[in-house]
Amino acid sequence: MALNLNLPFGLHIDIASMMLQYRKIRFNAGKRIKVYEMLESLTSQGNSINDALALVYEITSEDGKKPNKLLAYITKDWYDQIRGTVPLSDAVAEWVPARERMAISASGKTGNIAAALRDVIFIMKGEQDIKSAIKGALKEPAMYLVMSFALYYVFATDVIPQFKTILPEDKWGGLPYVALWLSEHLAQTFIPAVFIMIFIIIAIIFSIPRWTGRIRVTFDNIPPWSVYRILIGGSFLLTYSSLKRSGVSDNNILTLLTKGASPWLMERIMATRHILALGNKNLGDALYESGLEFPSKDTTIVLRAYARNPSTFDEKLEIVGREWLKDGVQKTQNTISTLGVIIQLFFYGVIAFFGAVLSLLELQLMTQN
Structure with missing residues (x-):
């Protein structure tokens, strides 16, 4: 459900959208590399991408206690999309630059x-x-x-x-x-x-x-x-x-x-x-x-x-x-x-x-x- 802040003169602020943009800014190259390295390590050992994302979410959310931490929130979003048969390259599209998506x-x-x-x-x-x-x-x-x-x-x-x-x-x-x-x-x-x-x-x-x-x-x-x-x-x-x-x-x-x-x-x-x-x-x-x-x-x-x-x-x-x-x-x-x-x-x-x-x-x- 969208969270809106209503202002005078019919103006409103979509707080959920602002939070999403804030998370995107924080998800910089260093943090993306960290996620990619964890996923690469897990998938190279034979884990499916679904299982790898589930494990990364478990680790980054501290066993589910902090689901809103940046990396936990993002990997959960990817996991939910992939579980719905969306390709990994499409799941990450909202979060990563085009050149990274192209390689993925x-x-x-x-x-x-x-x-x-x-x-x-x-x-x-x-x-x-x-x-x-x-x-x-x-x-x-x-x-x-x-x-x-x-x-x-x-x-x-x-x-x-x-x-x-x-x-x-x-x-x-x-x-x-x-x-x-x-x-x-x-x-x-x-x-x-x-x-x-x-x-x-x-x-x-x-x-x-x-x-x-x-x-x-x-x-x-x-x-x-x-x-x-x-x-x-x-x-x-x-x-x-x-x-x-x-x-x-x-x-x-x-x-x-x-x-x-x-x-x-x-x-x-x-x-x-x-x-x-x-x-x-x-x-x-x-x-x-x-x-x-x-x-x-x-x-x-x-x-x-x-x-x-x-x-x-x-x-x-x-x-x-x-x-x-x-x-x-x-x-x-x-x-x-x-x-x-x-x-x-x-x-x-x-x-x-x-x-x-x-x-x-x-x-x-x-x-x-």
Whole structure:
């Protein structure tokens, strides 16, 4: 039964819905990995997914004493759905991202839930490694960027106004004039710049899973779009490998992977499926000829070679998927490190600019005196 809080003017708050959203926020990657690892351990020992979920619920609810604890509540929800013949990938849909659901969906065809969960855990830990790499690599550049803006603010609001009181504005030229203009237009430039930066960040986040087309292919080589391509590409390869190993046809695999796919991934799946439908093409050929460079152009070239031997292709696909995620962490670290150097040089440039301004102003004052 829904719990509603009625407010004036006909407004009401659905408390049950708010609690659900709160639980979803709390069910972060770390907690999801914990659940997946427990389920993987139990199913790999021969337990059915129903029994595994029942055991996990029993453990996380402390023998049923605390059924509303986060992990207990969620595993109970999954258990109730699966008991009603709902596939695991559909049962978890409300609680996990599409890429995790995509990997879990392989278990419905292979019957090997433990293997599917191992793939999910591997993908998620790869994602955590990438996020950790980004956070670690961005700390210093972020500090330099903040210091650059702080230096600009101090000069614009304190240093330059003091010089204005002792040096007429018509005596300002070159770099000092630029600094004077920046000081006088601080409110008109700094605040809009902050809002523009916030807008750009929101636009980028919105575009990551949605932006399609040929221009996006180029941007897929640049963070943060490249990070998304790494994660989705690895998930795609590992899931495809698992389904291929179970004997599912290429067309059926691609159909399964469209479920819950983002517009970006959907574009790549549909292009690949269209080329495969023309006949006499394998997965490597289709990914290459799509021109979308998914997961990457080099990877599609390798897959074209591996696909010539269908008997080992599923195994090679898994190896490529795992190597792809591992290499992605290193590539992300290298890219962020390069960005850090650029921002550091920008900071030194800001220092050099204002240092030159001070020197020129002091020289101008000495000349005037």
